[in-house]
Amino acid sequence: MTTFIIRRLLQLIPVLLGVTILVFSLMHLTPGNPAVIMAGESAPQATVEAIEQRLGLNDPLHVQYFNFLGNALQLDFGTSIRDNIPVFEHIQPRFLITLELTIYSMIFAIVLGLLAGIVSAVRQYTFSDVAIMVVALFGLSMPNFWLGLMLIQWFSINLGWLSPTGWGDPDQLVLPVIALGTAGAAIIARMTRSSMLDVISQDYIRTARAKGVKERVVIFRHALKNAMIPVVTVIGLQFGYFLAGSVLTESVFAINGLGRLIIDAILQRDFPIVQGAVLVVSVSFVIVNLIVDISYRFLNKRVDLN
Amino acid sequence: MSENILDIKDLRTSFFVEGSEVRAVDGVTFQVPEGKTLGIVGESGSGKSITALSILQLIERPGEIVGGSINFKGEELTEAKNARMRDIRGNEISMIFQEPMTSLNPVYTIGQQLRESYKIHQGLGKKEGTKRAIEMLELVGIPSPAKRVDQYPYELSGGMRQRVMIAMALACRPELLIADEPTTALDVTIQAQILELIKELQNDIGMSVIMITHDLGVVAETCDYVAVMYCGKVVEYADVETLFENPRHPYTVGLLNSLPRHDVDQDELIPIKGSVPAPDEMPTGCRFAPRCPHASDICSKLPELETQEDGNDVRCWIYTEEWDGEKGVAVYDREHTT
């Protein structure tokens, strides 16, 4: 197990290096002089030169990359082109909000997805099963931003129950969490159902029933733990989709999270912020996947050797 | 004759697939005398395992028990409530399965799975349950049980796992043990050990056993009585001596002829001709007629399971007044196997 973790950590190094190279290249793949683009076409030569100077754009590329990498390791992503405030200071409070949104949505998706998936599997081919799977298919096919708009239309505009914008108060949390979490809940429900159906037909479930175990205990104790093994991987992937998907949700609900920061920075051509924010999201995703991978391996260890 | 602990009459279990009914168990009748071992023999698909699962009311959709009676110590199990059935399962009637590799839950330790029985049926806590679990593991011959109790199934060999399954089944000292091909998946040397173990424990606990197998060798070694099943029906029910000395049903004879024997000179084993009919091609008369060397016109009608003068039962027209085939046909010739 320890060897596995170490090997997995070592594998991470090239991936993270690749990620930084890609993010670093963002600015340099842009057609034209990035300094001019950032400063704006009509900016005076002095401004352009100042930006070039500050970002070290005149250094050879590899020097620029190693500077970028070295600084990024210390959470220094440079300063914003617009206000000279360090990128990290821009990112940190925004990231916490996005993380909050992501985690609440994950909880929503996991609870709803697992429950729906279990009910569906236990009542296979009944009305509830069909209904849940139809709803899940819709959930899967719905853009989260449009769901967000519709939720605002019904619950904020028509009914006036919940706040359509912002983040922090309880009545501001509900709609964004539903909007962001629904697709994930649908995916988890589908996965849970098929995994549960797979497990329920296994011999050891029959053994449990032959022991006199109650049906409820058979489902929740004997079947669910086994069925969760493949679901864990899906949940890990969902975390990434939620982090990225929050870009859209935040835009719909005017939440000042990392996603909106990225969009604004892209529109304002504030590349250091784009780079820093994209890097933070993908590194978080990679780390969560590592954790999921290790726990999957841990859960699966007992099953695999059969 | 001793009391019967289990008395099954005309049990019918069917599976309903795409609008058609498959009669997996089609009117099975047999008794298990108290303290004795009944063997159920038959080819795969003859309904042996479904019969066993029916006894414990563990038949799942699309299967259903559609008729008959299962009488366990005077109690009708087909009418028992779910809660009562859960009480019985693993406590009064236990079952061990064919596949030790997959019959244990991979994500729980041996101890956790053994303790569960004690918790359900005797309300024992973790500490007491673990103690009993270790005792039980020792009883079934697992070395260093105190260590094994905390291990996961994947850490045990197939034979060890089957011992654990037996320990689990016997945890609450059941009155009836149903062993569904308990040795089929194991190595030959392990097979003998497991059978020996079941016999020993049967004597210790004084329980009755239903031994389901397709192996007549196992029957000869372990059983007192035998029910031979073919296509969901019992075709012969006899004490084990009679079955081997004087088998009546042509199918039983066929099984014996295909078994290597030591007491007579044999040039070759004689297989039964043809194969088990598919569910949708099931003959309406005697199910075995198409493969039977003695089949006659009357075999297109279904014979009843009838008791003979020695108390054993057989389902074959040859032993009835109505028989219209060759008189005095030698169904079994033990010196010159036909």
Added chain:
Amino acid sequence: MVVASKERIRDTRPVNPRVKSLKDTFRRLKKNKSALVGFYVLAFFFVVSIFGAIDANYGLTGISSNATNLTSKLEGPSGAHWFGTDHLGRDIFIRILHGMYITLGVGFAATFLAGLVGVPLGILAGYYGGWFDTVVMRLMDILLAFPGILLALAIVSVLGGSTINVTIAIAIGAIPQFARIVRGSTLTTKKLEYVDAIRALGARDGKIIFQHILPNIMSPIIVNTTLFIATAILTAAGLSFLGLGVQPPTPEWGAMLNDGRNYMYQAGHITLFPGMMIVIVVLAFNLFGDGLRDALDPKMRK
């Protein structure tokens, strides 16, 4: 004990196991009602989108998707404007009709491009293994480190928003998915006995790949393609909704939602209909893809 011998005598020639005929697939697909519904909806939309594309570019109906009419702006659905009008008085039904080929086109094109790069990469990595496999799969890992819409977002931020750039951005993000699935299937196929046998008979790599590996891995490729088009459509709509994708006044559905979001208090229908259309199209692809998966390979269910 006699157990009827079911083992057949093995044919000694190497046999391609993909005898599972096309007929059989169709039979199973036809039995799957939801897949059929998905297929018919898609076929219908396909025809409609061609008509829409012709009408948008050559003006058959004489109604332009960009004809503004400020006297009839923000009107609800009516006989004259089936889906109502937007903030500039443009007919939403016409805009949806004219935008359909963009939505479908971006979805198909992005998926096709991704397959064009991802499938060969996956086959070669799986077939040859070794350092090439390691390098390719590490590169794919890097791309996969950018979840969901993030990679497309980053690429579009560099390239700028346009229909072509959105297509490219989504395609790049989808390459690893194709490469991974194809590599896995190639590895499984490569291990099959008959491939060894063919190699032993002296077949060249190119022949083995095209005649034996490729046909065997078509099922996962087809299923993945269908399901990915759904994702691509969602991503494209998302980028346009953020104002970073297809640019107005092109009647792209995501961009239309972006237009409508500012008028939700006065005219909810502007955001209702384009979104509903996205859901229906994506749903149809998902239904059809699920059905294909069941029909082509029941074991692949997941």
